[in-house]
Amino acid sequence: MENKEQKNSFSELLLTYSIYTTLGIFLSCLFESYFFQIGMSIPEIIATAGLVYLPPLICIFALKEFDMRKGAIIASGFWALSAVAFYLLEGNLSVILAKLLIGMSVAFFWMPFNTSYYRHRNGNEAFLGSIYYAVNPAISIILPPLAGLIAQMYGFKTIFAISALAFLAFIPYLSKKIKAEKFTYKPIESLKSIDGLKTIIFFEGFAINIVVSITLSAMILTYVQTPVEFGGFLSGTTIFAIIASGITAKISDHFKDRKNIIIASSIGMLAGGIITASAQNIETFFMGFGILSFFRSILQPLPLALVVDKSKNIGESMIARDIMLGFGRASAVIIGVALILIFDIRAMLIVQTVAAAIYIVLFEIKKNKLKKSTT
Numbered sequence: 367m368e369n370k371e372q373k374n375s376f377s378e379l380l381l382t383y384s385i386y387t388t389l390g391i392f393l394s395c396l397f398e399s400y401f402f403q404i405g406m407s408i409p410e411i412i413a414t415a416g417l418v419y420l421p422p423l424i425c426i427f428a429l430k431e432f433d434m435r436k437g438a439i440i441a442s443g444f445w446a447l448s449a450v451a452f453y454l455l456e457g458n459l460s461v462i463l464a465k466l467l468i469g470m471s472v473a474f475f476w477m478p479f480n481t482s483y484y485r486h487r488n489g490n491e492a493f494l495g496s497i498y499y500a501v502n503p504a505i506s507i508i509l510p511p512l513a514g515l516i517a518q519m520y521g522f523k524t525i526f527a528i529s530a531l532a533f534l535a536f537i538p539y540l541s542k543k544i545k546a547e548k549f550t551y552k553p554i555e556s557l558k559s560i561d562g563l564k565t566i567i568f569f570e571g572f573a574i575n576i577v578v579s580i581t582l583s584a585m586i587l588t589y590v591q592t593p594v595e596f597g598g599f600l601s602g603t604t605i606f607a608i609i610a611s612g613i614t615a616k617i618s619d620h621f622k623d624r625k626n627i628i629i630a631s632s633i634g635m636l637a638g639g640i641i642t643a644s645a646q647n648i649e650t651f652f653m654g655f656g657i658l659s660f661f662r663s664i665l666q667p668l669p670l671a672l673v674v675d676k677s678k679n680i681g682e683s684m685i686a687r688d689i690m691l692g693f694g695r696a697s698a699v700i701i702g703v704a705l706i707l708i709f710d711i712r713a714m715l716i717v718q719t720v721a722a723a724i725y726i727v728l729f730e731i732k733k734n735k736l737k738k739s740t741t
Contacts, residue, residue, distance in 0.1 A: 374434060374545045376486045379479070380497070382438065382544060385536060386475065388505050389442075393449055393529035394468070395510040398583045399596040400522050404457060408584050409706045412714075414461050415580045416699030421469035422477070423692040426685060427553050432478035434547035438540045441475035442533045444468065449530035453523055477688055481681045482547050484674050491674040495667030503663060506604040514597025522593075549681045556682040557689065560673060564690050566728050570669050571694020573721035577635070578662055581702065581715050582642065582655055589648040603655045632723045634661035639719025643712040658719070665722075 401411045448464035448471075455463065487494060517525055560567065583600075590596050635658055642654025670687070677683035702714040 373485050374482050374547055378543055379483050384501055387501050389532050390445060391505050391509050392513055395600060396513050396517055396593050396596060398587060399593050401461060402587050402591060408711055409703055411584050412580060412699060412706060413703050414465050416696060417462060417465035418469040418472060419692055419695045421466060422473040425473035426689055431550045434478040434482050435544040437474040437478045438544055439537050441471035442536050444471035446530045446533035449526045453526040478549055480684045481549055484680050487674055491671040495670050499666045503604040507601050510597035510600040514593040517593035551682055551685045556686040559677060559679060559682040560686045563673060566669060567687055567690040568694040569721055569724055571691035572698045573718045574662060574665055575695055576698040577718045578659055581718060585711055589651055603659045631661045631665035636719050636723040639715055643715045
C-alpha cells in the first residue's frame with residue numbers, strides 16, 4: 367500500500383474518531399429496540415445486521431484506493447442518508463436500505479482510518495489498540511440511556527432527525543481538518559502480509575466482533591423492550607469494560623506476552639457465554655453479559671496488535687485484516703440465523719463463544735510463527 371500525502375496528526379485522528387463514533391452510537395445503539403418495535407423478529411434482526419458486512423468486502427475488491435479525507439466525508443454522508451431512510455421510510459425496507467448505507471460507510475471510513483491511525487505506532491501497538499477500543503465503551507455509558515430517554519419521550523424519529531443533521535454538520539469539520547491521506551493497494555496480494563494470522567482474524571470476526579454487538583444485543587429483547595430499559599442495560603454492562611482494556615494492553619506492551627493474555631480472555635469469554643446462554647432471569651443474564659463485555663474488552667485490542675507487530679506495510683496488513691474480518695462476520699451471521707431457525711439464539715451464542723475459545727488452539731498451533739510477535 368502506498369501513501370501519497372503527509373500523514374494526519376494523531377490528535378486530529380483521535381478527535382475525528384471520537385466524534386464519528388459518538389454520532390454512530392447515538393444513531394445505532396437502539397436499533398434492536400426500534401426493530402423489535404416495528405415488528406421484526408429476532409432472526410430478521412440478526413439477518414439484517416449482516417447487510418452491513420457485504421458492502422465493505424465489495425468496496426475492497428472494487429476500489430483499490432482510499433482517501434482519508436474523502437472517505438470520512440463520504441462515510442458521514444452515508445450515515446446521514448441512513449438516518450434519513452429511517453425517518454422517511456417504514457418497516458423492513460427502511461432497515462435494509464439503511465443497513466446497506468451504513469455498510470458503505472464502514473468501507474469508506476474505517477479502512478483508510480485504521481491505516482492512518484496505526485502509522486503512528488512506535489512500540490506501543492497494544493496501547494494504541496486500547497485507546498482505539500476504549501472510546502466506544504466509554505461513550506456507551508452515556509449515550510444509550512440518553513438516546514433511550516429521547517426515544518421514549520419524543521419517538522425514534524427524533525433520534526433519526528438529530529443524527530442526520532449531526533452527520534451533515536460534521537462534514538465541514540472533516541473537509542477542513544483532515545488531510546487527503548491516500549492509500550492504494552492490491553487486495554489479493556495484501557493477504558500475504560498476514561500469513562499465519564488469517565485463521566485467527568477470521569475467528570475474531572466470527573466470534574469476538576459479533577457476540578456482544580449483535581447476538582447479545584438481540585438477546586436483550588428477551589428481557590427488556592422499551593428504549594429506556596434497553597439503553598440503560600447497555601450502559602450498565604459497558605461499565606465493566608472500561609479500565610480492563612487499557613490496563614491489560616499496557617501490560618501486554620511492557621511484557622510482550624500477548625498470547626497468554628488472549629488465552630485467558632478466551633476462557634473467560636467461554637465461561638461468560640455459558641452463564642448467559644443458561645440464564646433464566648435478567649440478573650443472571652446481566653452478569654453473563656458483563657463478563658463477556660469485560661473479557662472482550664481485554665481481548666479485542668490484542669489480535670489487532672499482533673497484526674501491527676507483524677506488519678511490514680501497515681496499509682496492506684489493514685486491508686488484509688478487513689477482508690478476513692468481513693468473511694468471519696458474514697459467516698457468523700449466516701450460521702447464526704440458521705442456528706436460530708433450527709434451535710434458538712442461545713445456540714448461536716454458544717457456537718460463537720466456543721469459537722472465541724478456539725483462539726487457544728489456534729495460538730498453540732501457530733506458536734512458532736507468533737513467537738517473534740510476542741517476545
